[in-house]
Amino acid sequence: MHFRRRQVLQLAMGTAALSAVPRLAWAETYPAHPVRIVVGFAPGSTTDTLARLIGQWLSQRLGQQFVIENRPGAGGNVGAETVIRSTPDGYTLLMVPPAVAANATLYPHLSFDFIRDAEPVAGVVRVPNVVEVNTSVPVKSVPELIAYAKANPGKLSFASAGIGTASHLAGQLFDKMTGVNLTHVPYRGDGPAMADLVAGQVQVGFATMTASVGFIRAGKLRPLAVTTVERSDALPGIPTVAEFVPGFEASSWFGVAAPKGTPAEIVEKLNREINAGLADATIKARLADMGGMLLTGSPADFGKLIADETDKWGKVIRDAGIKAE
Numbered sequence: 452m453h454f455r456r457r458q459v460l461q462l463a464m465g466t467a468a469l470s471a472v473p474r475l476a477w478a479e480t481y482p483a484h485p486v487r488i489v490v491g492f493a494p495g496s497t498t499d500t501l502a503r504l505i506g507q508w509l510s511q512r513l514g515q516q517f518v519i520e521n522r523p524g525a526g527g528n529v530g531a532e533t534v535i536r537s538t539p540d541g542y543t544l545l546m547v548p549p550a551v552a553a554n555a556t557l558y559p560h561l562s563f564d565f566i567r568d569a570e571p572v573a574g575v576v577r578v579p580n581v582v583e584v585n586t587s588v589p590v591k592s593v594p595e596l597i598a599y600a601k602a603n604p605g606k607l608s609f610a611s612a613g614i615g616t617a618s619h620l621a622g623q624l625f626d627k628m629t630g631v632n633l634t635h636v637p638y639r640g641d642g643p644a645m646a647d648l649v650a651g652q653v654q655v656g657f658a659t660m661t662a663s664v665g666f667i668r669a670g671k672l673r674p675l676a677v678t679t680v681e682r683s684d685a686l687p688g689i690p691t692v693a694e695f696v697p698g699f700e701a702s703s704w705f706g707v708a709a710p711k712g713t714p715a716e717i718v719e720k721l722n723r724e725i726n727a728g729l730a731d732a733t734i735k736a737r738l739a740d741m742g743g744m745l746l747t748g749s750p751a752d753f754g755k756l757i758a759d760e761t762d763k764w765g766k767v768i769r770d771a772g773i774k775a776e
Contacts, residue, residue, distance in 0.1 A: 481720060
């Protein structure tokens with residue numbers, strides 16, 4: 452009996468070792484054909500721009516084309532579901548936008564749970580939002596904005612790229628933590644929101660650094676603060692909101708994910724190559740020009756960020772009673 456038990460154990464160990472061989476070989480040869488990176492927004496968006504930057508790097512490093520596929524719709528949910536429902540073989544990836552965190556609460560009847568159904572691969576970058584005003588607004592700091600808004604209730608409105616977007620939620624969090632009541636005006640994207648902010652149709656913005664920095668450098672908008680915990684090298688003289696409103700933090704972050712069940716060896720390979728890209732001088736310079744702060748780390752690190760942000764913005768959305776369009 453002892454001999455038979457030992458034989459069974461040896462057979463089991465051998466079978467496990469043999470089953471691991473194809474997976475390791477698969478990871479070593481991955482990718483054997485082109486990979487698609489799905490973007491849940493239109494070409495030209497920040498998510499799209501980052502996907503193309505990372506896709507080009509991975510194409511050069513891994514010897515196969517990483518092709519960008521734009522699948523806009525439902526605040527990024529169409530793209531996310533496309534990836535989640537795909538075969539978990541490493542050949543369909545998602546450029547993850549911050550919208551996945553908000554959408555978990557904004558869309559209560561989604562057919563998927565992103566945290567449950569997606570495999571985090573790697574973080575890429577965190578981009579600050581900027582609290583900014585039209586140059587006609589008589590304020591030059593966050594405390595002045597708070598005081599002016601409280602002294603003139605209903606007079607100030609803020610533009611966002613749409614309901615549930617990072618700029619909307621940053622403004623909503625600002626209202627909650629400061630006690631002001633800015634009127635929210637949603638637009639269909641950063642472009643029209645910024646155009647009306649510059650024209651003075653709305654007075655305040657909480658747009659991403661990417662959308663804001665050109666107007667700020669041209670003197671068309673007045674920046675008051677950035678929304679990350681640390682100041683941004685892209686606007687080094689501008690303080691953070693948290694310097695005046697302790698604990699305030701809001702930003703846009705991006706990374707890469709795959710369908711749940713993607714082989715760990717492939718996830719680790721992609722994570723390693725993306726982190727190598729974030730150490731590349733050219734990519735670092737491109738991200739810095741966007742005001743970006745690198746999100747290097749493990750798949751688990753990126754997964755924790757997604758979970759933390761989903762919890763944080765879920766509370767803001769529920770407290771404010773925000774509903775998807």
